[in-house]
Every structure is written in C-alpha cells, then in structure tokens.
Amino acid sequence: MEYSILSDIGSKRVTNQDYAGTFVNRAGYRLFLLADGMGGHKAGNVASKLTVEDLGKLWSESFFDDGTPEETIETWLRNQIRNENENIANLGQLDEYRGMGTTFEALLIKDGRAISAHVGDSRKYLIREGQLNKITVDHSLVQELVDAGQITEEEAEVHPNKNIITRSLGQPSEVKADIQAFDLQVGDYLLINSDGLTNMVSGKEILDIIEREDLSLDNKSEALIRLANEHGGSDNITVVLVYCRAEDLENTSQEDRQ
Numbered sequence: 156m157e158y159s160i161l162s163d164i165g166s167k168r169v170t171n172q173d174y175a176g177t178f179v180n181r182a183g184y185r186l187f188l189l190a191d192g193m194g195g196h197k198a199g200n201v202a203s204k205l206t207v208e209d210l211g212k213l214w215s216e217s218f219f220d221d222g223t224p225e226e227t228i229e230t231w232l233r234n235q236i237r238n239e240n241e242n243i244a245n246l247g248q249l250d251e252y253r254g255m256g257t258t259f260e261a262l263l264i265k266d267g268r269a270i271s272a273h274v275g276d277s278r279k280y281l282i283r284e285g286q287l288n289k290i291t292v293d294h295s296l297v298q299e300l301v302d303a304g305q306i307t308e309e310e311a312e313v314h315p316n317k318n319i320i321t322r323s324l325g326q327p328s329e330v331k332a333d334i335q336a337f338d339l340q341v342g343d344y345l346l347i348n349s350d351g352l353t354n355m356v357s358g359k360e361i362l363d364i365i366e367r368e369d370l371s372l373d374n375k376s377e378a379l380i381r382l383a384n385e386h387g388g389s390d391n392i393t394v395v396l397v398y399c400r401a402e403d404l405e406n407t408s409q410e411d412r413q
Contacts (some may be wrong), residue, residue: 156185156397156399156400156403157398157403158177158185158187158265158370158395158397158398159290159372159373159375159376159394159395159396160175160176160187160376160393160394160395160396161373161376161377161393161394162174162175162209162282162383162391162392162393162394163380163383163388163391163392164391165351165383165384165388165389165390165391166384166387166389167387167389167390168299168308168391170199170200171179171200172191172192172193172199172200172203172312173191173192173203173205173299173349173351173391173392174189174190174204174206174207174393174396175188175189175190175204175393175395176178176188176207176211176345177186177395178211178212178214178215179209179212179215180215180216180217180218180219180341181215181216181218182217182218182219182220182221184219184220184264184265185210185260185263185264186210186211186263186284186314187259187260187261187262187263187347187392187395187397188206188207188210188211188261188262188263188264188279188313189207189259189260189348189349189395190202190203190204190206190257190258190259190260190324191257191258191275191276191349191350191351191391191393192204192233192255192256192257193256193257193258193323194219194247194252194253194254194255194256194269194325195381196203197336198247198251198252198253198254198255199237199255199257200254200373201246201252201255202243202252202255202324202325203257204259205239205242205243205246206239206243206257206324207260209235209239210235210236210239210240213235215299217231219231221265224300225265225268225270226335228263228265228270229270229334231335232261232270232272232332232334233272233332233334234334234364235328236259236261236272236274236324237330238326239324240249240325240326240329240330241248243255243256243257243280243324244325244326244327245270245324247325248403249386251337254322255325256323256324256325257275257323257324257325257413258274258275258276258277258320258323258324258349259272259273259274259275259277259323259324259332260272260274260277260278260279260291260347260393261273262279262290262347262395262397264281264339264397264403264404265337266340267280267339267405268336268337268339268380268402269333269337269338269339269345270334270335270336270397271290271291271333271334271337272332272333272334273291273292273332273334274294274316274322274323274324274330274332274333274334275294275322275323275324275348276293276294276350277318277319277337277348277349278291278293278343278346278347278353279291279293279345279346279347280295280345280346280361281337281343281345281347281350282343282344282345282346282362282365282366283340283342283343283344284319284342285362285366285383286362286386287358287359287361287362290335290337291333292333292362293320294320294321294323294333295317295318295319295321296316296319296321297311297314297316297317297319298311298321300314303378317354318350318354323376323378323385328381339399339404340399340404341396341399341400341401342399343399343402344365344396344398344399345350345396345397345399346361346365346394346395346397347381347395347396347397348379348392348393348394348395349390349391349393349408350390351383351388351389351390351391351392351393351394352379352380352392352393352394353385353403354389354390355382355383355384355386355387355389355390355392355410356379356382356383356386356387358368359386360382363395364378364379364382365379370376372396372398375396376394376396379392379394379396380392
C-alpha cells in the first residue's frame, strides 16, 4: 500500500502535540491512526501519543482477516475507543495531566472498502475524480451552528470559535465515535489531517496539490505542510495521505509498499 505520514511542529508552537502512526495486524491489514492532543504543554503530548500507541498495539495483536465482517471490526473500534476514553479521563485526574484530551482518527482499508472512526475536529477527505469530499463531520461548536442553520459552511471556516470542540477522548462521560464504511476505487486518495492543515490551507489548495502528477506521495505531504506554514503555521500540522492502487483494493493484506 502506498502511503505517506508527515508531522510538523508548525511556525508558532514549541511542541508537537499531534501524533500519527500506522500498524499492521496479524493478518496483514494496515490501520492508520492520528490524534491531536490538547490540555497543556505536556498533557496534550501524552494523550495523543498514548491513544495512538494503545490502539495501535491492540490492532497489531488482532487476528481480523478477510473473513471478518465489517460489523465486527466496527464494534471492536467502538469498544477500544470507549476504553481509551476512560484511560485518558482517569489519567487526566492527576494534577500533571489534568484536563488533557485528544481528537482521534482511525482508517482501515480492507478488501476495497474503507472503515473510518472519528472523534473531534481532525478530518478525513476522499479525493476522487477531481473532487475533494469531506467524509467526517467536525465535533465542534461551530459545526453545531452550521447544523442549526445559523451560519454557512463558508462562515464556519473563518469563525473565531471554530476550534472549540464538543467531543474528544478524555471526557468523563462515554464518548461516541462516528464510524462509517464506504467503497473505494482505483486512483482514490484518502487524506487524514489535524486541524493545523485545514485551518491554514483551503480545500482548493489541498486538491491542487494532491492532484499534481509531478509530485510523489511524500512530496504532496511535504507541499501541504509547507503551504500551511507559509500561511502562518499557527498549529501543529499532521498529514496522512494514502493512494489506492488496484492491487491494494484487490488484496489489502498483501505486503505493503511505502
């Protein structure tokens, strides 16, 4: 599977509280994870890193294969996200980590289908046939205003309160993840990113870079992060970019190619 993972501290921050990684289970299926931590200088780092490493380890030890129903994997994701929310919430009771939390994104490509889990305001996009399609809905105060018809999507992108999120891991109550599955096609790109990218770079700019045929996958990720920094780089910036080839969709448990 062809993919690129790149994270940058940005131009304004002194630490990087984003954390991303990819993990392969015992049947050879690859899971991509991204978390954007919050809650102070050290706490945000801990929440994001712990979440990705905990879920990644559990996935690496799993035996889900081509015979495993999607519903089984979706249930597994819900359960592990619920458990990790409790872990982060409990750790957040300590003075050193008080109030910490993290957004969470998971993406699995299996047999021509994508399974997505989403909590917070990091995002996933599907790029297909010249269109940038947002496949997650932000768990944010501003998104609630959009849903209520009080502001438009365009107004939401520049709203002063757009970074106030309403759902994250580390909450005292149970957190519900948005989980969905959808078909993939040859030539699709999947983008997972922290808000440090989309707060700085427009959808058109993202699409223009990803569609450039003269850039490798790593070069596309680098260009996205470079542009976010050129536009101010006010936050950490993390990009996970996946390209779907025919052989990947036919048998995603085969040996990966990065």
